[in-house]
Amino acid sequence: MTHPPYPAGPADATAPGPARAAAPALAALGRVHFLGLGGVGVSGIARIMQQQGIAVSGTDAKDLPVMRELEADGATVFVGYDAANLDRAAERAGGRPVDTVVASSIAGPGNPEYDAAVERGIPVLHRSQGLAAAMAGHHVLAVAGTHGKTTTSSMAAMTFTRAGADPTFAVGAAVAGLGTNARAGAGEWFIAEADESDGTLLNYRPRVAIVTNVEADHLDFYGTAEAVVRVFRDFALLLPPDGVLVACADDAGARELAAWVRRERAAGRPAPRVATYGSDPARGDDLVIADSVPVAAAGGTGQSVTYRWAGGRSTEVELAVPGRHNALNAAAVLLAAHHAGLEPEQAARGLEAFRGTARRFEFRGEGAGVRVYDDYAHHPTEVAAAIAAARSVAGGHRVHVLFQPHLFSRTRDFAEGFAQALSGADGVRVLPVYPAREEPIDGVDSSLITRHLRTALPGSERVPADAATAVAELVAAARPGDVVLTMGAGDVTAQGGAILTALGAGEGRP
Numbered sequence: 001m002t003h004p005p006y007p008a009g010p011a012d013a014t015a016p017g018p019a020r021a022a023a024p025a026l027a028a029l030g031r032v033h034f035l036g037l038g039g040v041g042v043s044g045i046a047r048i049m050q051q052q053g054i055a056v057s058g059t060d061a062k063d064l065p066v067m068r069e070l071e072a073d074g075a076t077v078f079v080g081y082d083a084a085n086l087d088r089a090a091e092r093a094g095g096r097p098v099d100t101v102v103a104s105s106i107a108g109p110g111n112p113e114y115d116a117a118v119e120r121g122i123p124v125l126h127r128s129q130g131l132a133a134a135m136a137g138h139h140v141l142a143v144a145g146t147h148g149k150t151t152t153s154s155m156a157a158m159t160f161t162r163a164g165a166d167p168t169f170a171v172g173a174a175v176a177g178l179g180t181n182a183r184a185g186a187g188e189w190f191i192a193e194a195d196e197s198d199g200t201l202l203n204y205r206p207r208v209a210i211v212t213n214v215e216a217d218h219l220d221f222y223g224t225a226e227a228v229v230r231v232f233r234d235f236a237l238l239l240p241p242d243g244v245l246v247a248c249a250d251d252a253g254a255r256e257l258a259a260w261v262r263r264e265r266a267a268g269r270p271a272p273r274v275a276t277y278g279s280d281p282a283r284g285d286d287l288v289i290a291d292s293v294p295v296a297a298a299g300g301t302g303q304s305v306t307y308r309w310a311g312g313r314s315t316e317v318e319l320a321v322p323g324r325h326n327a328l329n330a331a332a333v334l335l336a337a338h339h340a341g342l343e344p345e346q347a348a349r350g351l352e353a354f355r356g357t358a359r360r361f362e363f364r365g366e367g368a369g370v371r372v373y374d375d376y377a378h379h380p381t382e383v384a385a386a387i388a389a390a391r392s393v394a395g396g397h398r399v400h401v402l403f404q405p406h407l408f409s410r411t412r413d414f415a416e417g418f419a420q421a422l423s424g425a426d427g428v429r430v431l432p433v434y435p436a437r438e439e440p441i442d443g444v445d446s447s448l449i450t451r452h453l454r455t456a457l458p459g460s461e462r463v464p465a466d467a468a469t470a471v472a473e474l475v476a477a478a479r480p481g482d483v484v485l486t487m488g489a490g491d492v493t494a495q496g497g498a499i500l501t502a503l504g505a506g507e508g509r510p
């Protein structure tokens with residue numbers, strides 16, 4: 001079965017009903033060759049399949065550390081795409097040919113190995129279908145939402161692991177304390193981050209699903225906000241009638257999704273049960289944040305959170321990660337874990353062991369009394385949440401932000417929203433747009449954002465000539481006790497080290 005790296009388009013991703021091609025049985029895959037092996041999603045699937053006893057090979061354009069880890073565990077690894085790699089993989093397997101190819105979203109038609117597989121009649125699966133095959137035989141807890149998927153699914157992986165459930169998990173970043181983003185466990189639960197960016201979250205069949213929020217994003221694929229809403233509705237209907245949709249009632253989009261699913265169920269149509277969480281005790285949610293107090297934690301400030309259940313009982317959790325959004329993420333995991341059969345105290349202790357994930361408000365270090373954090377935020381809501389978390393860590397000190405917009409289309413669609421979110425900082429430097437997969441769009445650059453910052457943050461309206469200039473300016477402005485936050489889904493993460501080096505050397509300081 002050949003599957004393109006993206007669904008045919010928004011019409012396909014949001015067609016009536018949630019039906020998608022069934023995932024092939026794991027045993028039927030045979031030897032699997034992965035395209036885009038170095039990516040976090042594909043490498044995670046490869047790691048799980050290796051641990052499930054599948055023979056694995058794969059290619060990426062770059063030689064990345066995770067590929068060497070897979071190779072050390074027995075995978076055959078190639079750097080640089082070449083149709084002959086399919087033959088080389090067979091040779092290294094004693095002549096046994098590749099039976100199935102699993103391709104990332106950027107390694108589709110036009111990739112020489114993808115095209116060679118199609119020409120030879122080798123079944124080609126999209127990454128999401130490969131993940132769905134690995135899920136076979138498990139109860140699936142899928143975490144979806146416009147923001148917060150990686151942190152929430154990572155919290156769930158840690159929680160279920162510490163509770164002794166030994167889950168299989170595949171999430172979007174390495175989990176501190178677990179040492180990996182993916183692992184095959186012996187337990188019945190499979191925890192997965194369900195990516196909505198191209199509609200392929202509809203390839204999964206969860207028993208419990210968390211939806212953290214529903215907002216307009218990935219409009220380069222969906223076209224309209226309505227299409228985004230539709231794909232989340234279809235996703236919810238993938239749950240069986242005895243399954244559970246866990247939704248954040250603080251988010252308008254997720255709250256409306258929960259209400260819609262309840263209406264579907266009340267009308268007698270197949271739909272799951274619904275459980276909601278949030279911070280408004282008057283709303284009648286199943287789990288509510290009753291109180292949150294900042295506490296000292298490694299690298300900054302965590303929070304002591306009291307959660308109150310609908311029946312009146314309370315659960316106390318000492319989270320090592322700051323921010324209201326993380327208190328909500330933990331509430332989602334508490335509620336989902338409850339419906340998966342874990343006791344609240346078991347889940348609470350697992351959440352307390354969570355120390356964050358790579359690039360999700362990650363503490364990078366401290367120099368000259370200035371703490372430096374890095375975050376993957378690339379949507380206005382995420383940017384605002386990260387800055388709020390930085391505020392809670394900084395106390396009465398200032399927050400300085402180095403932001404790199406991701407994608408020209410997203411910059412065009414959300415320029416004013418980015419400016420509004422960034423205005424919560426004390427100082428901002430906006431780097432040129434990181435294009436990723438896109439070609440430039442006429443008239444779209446970072447100045448669309450900075451021009452809106454002119455009034456809120458005078459001095460932030462200029463786009464620095466390069467990252468080095470921006471780093472020097474941020475370091476010159478920072479004082480002991482301040483927080484510097486690098487943000488974006490591109491290569492801005494590399495600037496955290498440069499900032500720390502400059503702080504340690506006193507460069508640019510008065």
